[in-house]
Amino acid sequence: MRSAKGVVRILFERIVKPRPGAAVGGEAPADHPRRCELSLWDLSMLSFGYIQKGHLFSLPSGDPPVEVIVERLNSSLSIALWHFYPLAGRLATEIDADGRGMFVHIDCDDQGAGFLLATADGVTVADVLAPSEDVPSFVSDFFPMDGAINYDGRSLPLLAVQLTKLEDGFFLGYSFNHLVGDGTSFCHFLNAWAEISRSKADGSGHLSKPPVLERWFADGRSPIRFPFTHEDQFIERFSPPPLRKKIFQFTGASIGQLKARANEERGTVKISSLQALGALMWRCTTRSRRLPDDQKVGCSLAAENRRRLRPQLPPAYFGNSFSVIAFTATAGELLANDLGWAAGMLNHVVASHTDTAIRGMAEGWMASPWVYRISGLDRHSIIIGNSPQFDMYGCDFGWGKAAGLRSGSENQFDGLIWSYPGREGSGSIDLEVWLPPEVMSSLESDVEFAQVVSTAGNGE
Incomplete structure (x- = not known):
């Protein structure tokens, strides 16, 4: 059973950008707005961490090869980001003209999502599952941008994916900025991305459930003026006790x-x-x-x-x-x-x-x-x-x-x-x-x- 820190090694890191004009079933947008306003539900998550969930896959035969997996994931992710374009942007802030508040929105500038390839030498699928034991400490290293909070999305990608090779499989870990969406939206994106990935060898195909990207505002108006002018007024970086x-x-x-x-x-x-x-x-x-x-x-x-x-x-x-x-x-x-x-x-x-x-x-x-x-x-x-x-x-x-x-x-x-x-x-x-x-x-x-x-x- 491998449990020591440092098991995971990053092999490379890249940025995956949306594929302009990606035609998935004829439904891809020809263009998209540059600015995505945020609702009250979104803004309340500013000080929380990214959603971090992941899938463990068993491939004892090593088929398909990791190079094929990487190419398929990158190609299909590029198409998925075109549909879910806020995920390819970055957060942006503006101080109100009177200097007593600020506005936070997503700048949908297509900077792209992060993609990392890593390896965990000597770690097996059974080690990760760890029946009857605590979740191994090295599992946290299967996720990119560990420790980031949502407000860090001003400079960090709003989505990052890490593919970690194991001895008899791999782990696909996702870090998804919680300002962009909740668990329902996160799962929607993953299933849409997977649908694109498995549809054809070239990673293109039909998207059966396009996202509805217009945000809900309680009073019908946007943007929302946030009554803070500095991050110290609303951001904390929490260190939990031993758990x-x-x-x-x-x-x-x-x-x-x-x-x-x-x-x-x-x-x-x-x-x-x-x-x-x-x-x-x-x-x-x-x-x-x-x-x-x-x-x-x-x-x-x-x-x-x-x-x-x-x-x-x-x-x-x-x-x-x-x-x-x-x-x-x-x-x-x-x-x-x-x-x-x-x-x-x-x-x-x-x-x-x-x-x-x-x-x-x-x-x-x-x-x-x-x-x-x-x-x-x-x-x-x-x-x-x-x-x-x-x-x-x-x-x-x-x-x-x-x-x-x-x-x-x-x-x-x-x-x-x-x-x-x-x-x-x-x-x-x-x-x-x-x-x-x-x-x-x-x-x-x-x-x-x-x-x-x-x-x-x-x-x-």
Whole structure:
């Protein structure tokens, strides 16, 4: 098992630019605007890190050769960037004429995306999957621009991709600026890029779901004036405490049983699989932290806004469109009640996230803009992001289904949980969890948790 830093060596780095006039099914734009304004949802992400997610592919035979893979990826990425042109730009800032605020937008000048080729000598697919073990520390080196925050997109690419050769496969890691889009948009881009990559040998073909690039503004007006004039007023670079990072796998059968239990205890049929699983994680991590009964503890969920707005935003809306919603209780209250109580509280919060609630949040933000800061997050709570509904395993570049999914070290903090679809499908879910070492050890031995979790790791 390889775990030491320095395993990964960068072989080369280049810039991939959009292919002008790329004709993919006759749908590519003849031209595009130079300026892309940013919505309130986009601007609130200025101080967070890039989205860092990646696919692990097993190719024991070494076919196709890495040179063919690189060429296919570069050619298809060039076409994809022409459709998703904000990703090829850079952030730009302007101080307001009165000197009391600033404007932030994407300068869509086609500077291009980053592409790196690397090698991890001696590392195998099995080493990365690491069943029943923590995610190896070297996995963070599979992602470019590690440590960058979204505001750094003024000089750094808004998208960078790293292909890392392993002994019997490769890892494709993506760093995607969160101001450009959320997890839904990120997954949309990846699947569009993969569609182009596998369509023809020359990397051209049909794009079945073009992006909708016009941004949503709460009052119908843009650009948004940000009430800051210097980055020190809204930017932080957070250094987390020592944390363990581990993958926990839940089968479709165990999730189904958990959901049925939560609904029966609550006397309803409305609780979803993720709400039931979120309630389990909330209860078990709270118990593992050994908090006093009067300690406030919360469970936050990233709620997608597109389908909740009236009128709805298009499913292909490319940008950020989500809110973080939460329910808070005391540790004593949470653990004195059953799973159904906790899941029912989460279900109520989700059901209350309506068009009216979203617009109310938007009005509040416009009256007093702010950005997410990791240091402001409650270390006694958990936050569940990403989504098992994202079709990450359907992202086929032409080499078949990925062997696993992993994330980088972006935005890590005590209580962060990323949710993914399980590789086996059938309602399975994988959770990637960050906790302090002593809390993680306690969680692993928690009786309620052990009754539901299938395996740690995402191996075969």
